[in-house]
Amino acid sequence: MKYLLFLLLFLLILGVVGVASNPSPGFAALSLVMVAGSGCSLLAGQGGYFLALILFLIYLGGMLVVFAYSVAFTGSDYVEGWGTRRISLAAAGYLLLVWGGGVILSTNLNEEFWTVGASFGEFMSLEYSLVGVAHLYMGGGWLLVAGAWALLLVLLTVLELVRGASRGAVRVV
Amino acid sequence: MSPYMLIILIFTLGLGTLITLSSSHWLIAWMGLELNTFAILPLMAQQHSPRAMEATIKYFIIQTTAATMLLFASVSNAWLSGQWEIQQMSHPTPLALITIALALKLGLAPMHAWFPEVLQGLNFSTGLILSTWQKLAPFSLLLQIPPTSSFLLITLGFISVLMGGWGGLNQTQLRKILGYSSIAHLGWMILIMQYAPPLTLLALTVYIVLTSSMFLTFLYNQATNINSLAISWTKTPMLTALTPLVLLSLGGLPPLTGFLPKWAILQELTKQGLTPVAALTALSALLSLYFYLRLSYATALTTPPNNLPATLPWRIIFKQPTTFLAVLITMSLSLLPLSPSVMAFFTF
Numbered sequence: 243m244k245y246l247l248f249l250l251l252f253l254l255i256l257g258v259v260g261v262a263s264n265p266s267p268g269f270a271a272l273s274l275v276m277v278a279g280s281g282c283s284l285l286a287g288q289g290g291y292f293l294a295l296i297l298f299l300i301y302l303g304g305m306l307v308v309f310a311y312s313v314a315f316t317g318s319d320y321v322e323g324w325g326t327r328r329i330s331l332a333a334a335g336y337l338l339l340v341w342g343g344g345v346i347l348s349t350n351l352n353e354e355f356w357t358v359g360a361s362f363g364e365f366m367s368l369e370y371s372l373v374g375v376a377h378l379y380m381g382g383g384w385l386l387v388a389g390a391w392a393l394l395l396v397l398l399t400v401l402e403l404v405r406g407a408s409r410g411a412v413r414v415v
Numbered sequence: 416m417s418p419y420m421l422i423i424l425i426f427t428l429g430l431g432t433l434i435t436l437s438s439s440h441w442l443i444a445w446m447g448l449e450l451n452t453f454a455i456l457p458l459m460a461q462q463h464s465p466r467a468m469e470a471t472i473k474y475f476i477i478q479t480t481a482a483t484m485l486l487f488a489s490v491s492n493a494w495l496s497g498q499w500e501i502q503q504m505s506h507p508t509p510l511a512l513i514t515i516a517l518a519l520k521l522g523l524a525p526m527h528a529w530f531p532e533v534l535q536g537l538n539f540s541t542g543l544i545l546s547t548w549q550k551l552a553p554f555s556l557l558l559q560i561p562p563t564s565s566f567l568l569i570t571l572g573f574i575s576v577l578m579g580g581w582g583g584l585n586q587t588q589l590r591k592i593l594g595y596s597s598i599a600h601l602g603w604m605i606l607i608m609q610y611a612p613p614l615t616l617l618a619l620t621v622y623i624v625l626t627s628s629m630f631l632t633f634l635y636n637q638a639t640n641i642n643s644l645a646i647s648w649t650k651t652p653m654l655t656a657l658t659p660l661v662l663l664s665l666g667g668l669p670p671l672t673g674f675l676p677k678w679a680i681l682q683e684l685t686k687q688g689l690t691p692v693a694a695l696t697a698l699s700a701l702l703s704l705y706f707y708l709r710l711s712y713a714t715a716l717t718t719p720p721n722n723l724p725a726t727l728p729w730r731i732i733f734k735q736p737t738t739f740l741a742v743l744i745t746m747s748l749s750l751l752p753l754s755p756s757v758m759a760f761f762t763f
Contacts (some may be wrong), residue, residue, distance in 0.1 A: 385443070388446070389446070391427070392449065392450055395423070398424075402416070403457055
C-alpha cells in the first residue's frame with residue numbers, strides 16, 4: 243500500500259511539473275491527465291470516490307477533451323517537449339522548487355485529520371459531495387431549475403457568440 | 416438577433432439580478448452575478464464589429480476575475496466561520512477581498528480602467544444596460560455585508576470621484592465621458608455607504624435616472640462624439656434645450672435633482688466628522704462639472720458652422736418614441752423640491 247501511495251504521489255508531482263514546464267498545450271494536457279488520474283486515485287483511496295468519479299467524467303472527459311480539440315487546431319511543426327535542454331532544465335528547476343518547498347513545510351507537521359463524509363439524516367457515512375448533490379436534487383426546488391437555466395444560458399451564449407456567417411462575431415466562418 | 420434569443424437573454428438579465436438581490440447565501444449571490452455576466456455577452460456582441468468583440472472580451476475577463484475573487488473570499492469566509500450567510504461575515508480578510516471584488520465588478524477606481532473602454536465599444540442601449548442594470552446586483556451585496564475597513568471604502572470612493580472627473584477631462588467620445596461620469600457617481604455612492612446606506616440607494620437611483628436620460632438623449636440624436644452633439648440641435652430643438660439642464664443635474668448643481676444626493680452625502684459626511692473628505696470630494700466633483708459644462712456648451716450654447724439644408728432636420732417627424740425619455744428628463748430636472756419624500760422613500 244505504501245508503494246502504491248508513493249507511486250501515485252510521485253506521478254502527481256511529476257505531472258504538475260509537466261504541466262508547468264511544457265509550452266506545448268498538447269503535452270501539457272497529457273500531463274494534466276496524469277495529474278488528474280493520480281490525484282483522483284489518491285482521493286478515492288481516502289474515501290472521496292464520488293468526487294474522483296465526477297472529476298474523471300466532467301473535467302477529463304468533458305472539459306479537457308474540448309480543450310484538446312481546440313488545441314489541435316493550433317498544431318505547430320516544431321513541438322518542444324522534455325527532449326529539449328531548455329524545457330528539461332525548467333522541469334528540473336520546478337522539481338527542485340517542489341522539493342525545497344516540501345523540506346521547508348515538512349518541519350511543522352501536526353497531525354490533522356480531514357474527513358470526506360459523515361452520517362446525518364438518512365445518509366449514513368457517505369461522502370459530503372455525494373450527499374450535497376443528493377440534497378440539491380431532493381430539496382433544491384427552484385434553485386435546481388435556476389442552476390439548470392444557468393447551464394442552458396451558457397450554452398446559448400456560446401452558440402450565439404461563435405455563430406458564423408455574419409450573424410455572429412466569427413466573421414471568417 | 417433572433418427574437419427568441421433576445422427574450423431569453425433579457426429574461427436572464429432580470430433573473431440574475433433578482434437572484435442576487437434576494438439571496439442570503441454567498442453561492443446563490445455568485446450564481447446571480449454569473450447569470451448577469453453571461454446573459455449580457457451576446458447583447459454586447461450584437462454589433463459584430465471587432466470593436467464590439469473587444470469590448471465583450473474585456474468585459475468578460477474583468478467580470479469573471481471579480482466573480483472568482485468573490486467566490487474565493489466567500490469560500491474562505493465559510494472555512495473560517497463555518498457559515499455562508501452574507502450578512503454574517505465575521506473575518507476581516509474575506510470582507511476586504513469581497514469589497515475589492517465588488518469594486519472591480521462595478522468599475523470603481525483604482526479598478527476602473529476597463530469601464531470607459533468597454534462602454535466605447537457598445538451601442539447606446541447596451542451601454543445603458545451596462546451602466547444601470549448591471550450596477551444593481553453588486554450594490555445589493557455591498558449594502559448587505561457587515562462594516563469593513565472604513566479606510567478602504569473612503570479611499571475607493573474618493574479616488575473614484577477624483578479619477579472619474581480627471582479621466583473624463585480629455586475625452587471627446589460621449590460614451591467614454593458617460594463611463595467616467597459613472598465612475599465618479601459610483602465613488603459618491605461608496606463614500607457614504609458605511610455611514611448612511613439609504614443615501615447610497617438615493618444616489619444610485621438618482622444616478623440611474625440621470626444617466627438613462629443622457630444615454631437616451633444621445634441615442635435619439637445618434638451622437639457619438641462632441642462634434643455630432645454640436646450639430647444635433649437641428650434634430651430636436653426641445654431636447655437640445657433640455658440637454659444642458661440634464662448635464663448640469665449630472666454635475667450636481669441646484670436647483671436640479673442631481674444636487675440632492677451630493678447635498679445629503681456632504682451633510683452626512685460632515686455630521687460624521689469627515690469634513691476634509693467632504694471638502695476634497697466636492698472639489699473633485701468640479702472636474703466632472705467641467706466636462707459636463709463642455710458638453711452643454713457644445714450642445715446648446717454654440718452653433719457650429721453648417722449649411723442651410725443641414726439646419727432643417729427638425730421639420731421631419733421622427734418615429735422614435737420619446738415618452739420614456741420625457742419622463743426621465745422631467746424626473747432629472749425637477750425632483751429637488753420633493754427631497755423630503757424622496758429621502759423618506761429610501762430610508763429603511
